[in-house]
C-alpha cells in the first residue's frame with residue numbers, strides 16, 4: 158500500500174479473498190494484493206463456496222498447498238465457485254485444484270521443479286502475462302503438474318517440468334499459474350498479480366493510506382455519534398498513536414487518551430510517553446497509575462497464558478476506572494460513553510486465534526486476553542492492517558517519525574519478558590538490563606535495522622559464574638534482536654559482535670544478579686518474537 162494521493166476516491170469495500178490451502182505463502186499473497194492497492198482477506202480452504210461468496214469478493218485467489226489434488230482427502234475447490242462470475246486466479250495447488258475441478262488433468266509427472274525455473278510464453282493473448290518477457294524467471298515448488306488444460310482454456314506458458322505452466326479462460330475470467338508470483342524470487346510476480354487484479358478483474362487500485370483514513374473517520378463518526386465520547390488506550394507505541402490520531406480526526410476533543418502505567422514498563426517510559434505524545438499531537442492525556450493493581454494480580458503466576466489473561470483483564474478494569482474518572486460528567490449529562498479505542502492490528506487478531514481457521518498461538522492482551530464481561534464497545538480502526546501499513550497511515554496523518562518508526566513494545570510489557578513470577582525486584586533487574594541493551598543499540602545506530610529487541614530475564618534459571626574472584630549464582634539475560642516486515646515472521650538479527658560484547662559486558666558488570674548474557678538465534682517460526 159502506498160501513502161497516497163488519490164484520496165478522493167472511495168475504497169472498494171469488496172475484498173479479494175485468498176483461499177488458504179495450507180500454503181506457506183497465504184499471508185504473502187494477501188500482502189501482495191494490498192501492495193497493488195486492493196484490500197484482501199484470507200480464509201481457510203474449509204470455507205464452503207457459499208461462505209466465500211457471502212464475503213462478496215471482488216476476486217478470488219486460490220493459494221498453493223502441500224497436498225496433491227488426486228490424493229484421497231485432498232482439499233477440493235467446488236466447481237460452483239467458478240460459476241459465480243467472480244474472477245479467480247489459482248496459484249500452484251490452487252491452479253491444479255482449479256484444473257481438476259473444471260475437467261482438466263493433473264498428474265504426478267515425476268518432473269519436480271523446486272526453485273528458479275524459466276517459463277516460456279509466446280504469442281497468444283498473453284493475458285495475466287501481458288507486458289512480460291517471453292522467457293521469464295519464475296520460482297517453482299511442485300511435483301504435480303497440469304498435463305491437460307480444461308476445455309475453454311488457453312495455455313499461456315510452459316516450463317521444462319510443466320507442459321501447462323499457466324492458463325486462462327478470458328471469457329469466464331479464470332486464470333492460473335503453476336509458479337509462485339507472490340515470492341520476490343519470481344522476477345515478474347507482482348506484475349502477474351497486478352495484471353490479474355487491475356487488467357483482467359478490472360479492480361481499481363484505490364485501497365490507499367489516504368482512503369483508509371477517510372473511510373475510518375466516517376465509520377467512527379457514525380459509531381460514536383454526534384455527542385459520544387471515547388477513551389483510547391494509549392501506550393506510546395505506533396498502533397495506539399495512529400488509532401488515536403484517526404479517532405481524534407473523527408471526534409476531536411471528545412476523545413481522551415488513557416495511558417496505563419501498569420508497573421511493567423521500561424525505564425523512563427512513562428515520562429517519555431507523557432512528554433512526547435502530548436507534544437506531537439495535542440491530545441488530551443490521562444495517566445492511570447495502576448502499578449499496584451497489576452502487580453498484586455500477577456503475584457504467584459508463572460503460566461504465560463494466565464499472565465496474559467490477567468493483564469488483559471486488569472487493563473480493562475483500569476480503563477473502566479479511568480473512564481469513571483474522566484467521563485463521569487459526560488455520562489451524567491446524557492452523552493454517549495462506553496467506547497474504547499485500541500490499536501489492535503491484524504497479526505494480534507490472527508495470533509489470538511481470531512483469524513478464521515487460525516490456531517491460538519498466544520492471547521494478545523487486547524484481543525484474546527479481553528475479559529468476558531467487557532462492557533466497552535471497541536473502536537479498532539487498524540484491525541485489518543499489518544504494521545507497515547499502519548506506519549504508512551501514520552505518516553499520512555502527519556505523525557512524527559519518532560512515533561511512526563518506533564519499535565514495537567507489547568502491551569503486557571516486561572510481564573511477559575520475565576520467565577517465571579513477576580516481582581518488583583525482578584522487574585528492576587530486567588529494566589536495568591533492558592535500558593543498557595537499548596542504549597547500546599541506539600548508540601550503534603541500529604534502531605531502524607532491528608525490528609525490535611526483547612530483553613528477557615530467565616528468572617527461574619540460575620547458573621554459576623565467577624565475578625571479582627568470587628563465585629556467583631545468578632540469572633541469565635537473553636537478547637532477542639529480530640528483523641521482520643510485519644511480526645508474522647521474523648529472523649534473528651545478525652548484530653555486530655563488538656556491539657553484542659559491549660552489551661554483555663555492561664549488563665554483567667552493571668546489573669546485580671545477572672552473570673550471563675545469551676543471544677537467541679531462532680527465527681519465527683519456530684520461535685515467536687516474545688518468549689511468552
Ligand SMILES: Nc1ncnc2c1ncn2[C@@H]1O[C@H](COP(=O)(O)OP(=O)(O)OP(=O)(O)O)[C@@H](O)[C@H]1O
Nearest residue numbers: 390391392394395396397417499500565566567568
Ligand atoms: N500502557 C498502556 N496503556 C494504555 N493502553 C495500552 C498500553 N499498552 C497497550 N495498550 C493498548 O493495547 C493496544 C495494543 O498494544 P500494542 O503494543 O500491540 O500496540 P502499540 O503499543 O500501540 O504499538 P506497538 O505494537 O508499536 O507497541 C495498544 O494499541 C493500546 O490501545
Ligand SMILES: O=c1[nH]c(=O)c2[nH+]cn([C@@H]3O[C@H](COP(=O)(O)O)[C@@H](O)[C@H]3O)c2[nH]1
Nearest residue numbers: 520521522565566567568569644685686687
Ligand atoms: O500489544 C501486544 N500485546 C500482546 O499481548 C503481545 N504479544 C506479543 N506482542 C507483540 O506482537 C509481535 C509478535 O510477537 P510474537 O511473535 O511474540 O507473537 C511482537 O512485536 C510482540 O512484541 C504483543 N503486543
Ligand SMILES: NC(=O)CC[C@H](N)C(=O)O
Nearest residue numbers: 221222249250299300301
Ligand atoms: N506448492 C504447491 O502448491 C505444491 C502443490 C502440489 N503439492 C505439488 O507438489 O505440485
Ligand SMILES: [Mg+2]
Nearest residue numbers: 394566567568
Ligand atoms: Mg506497544
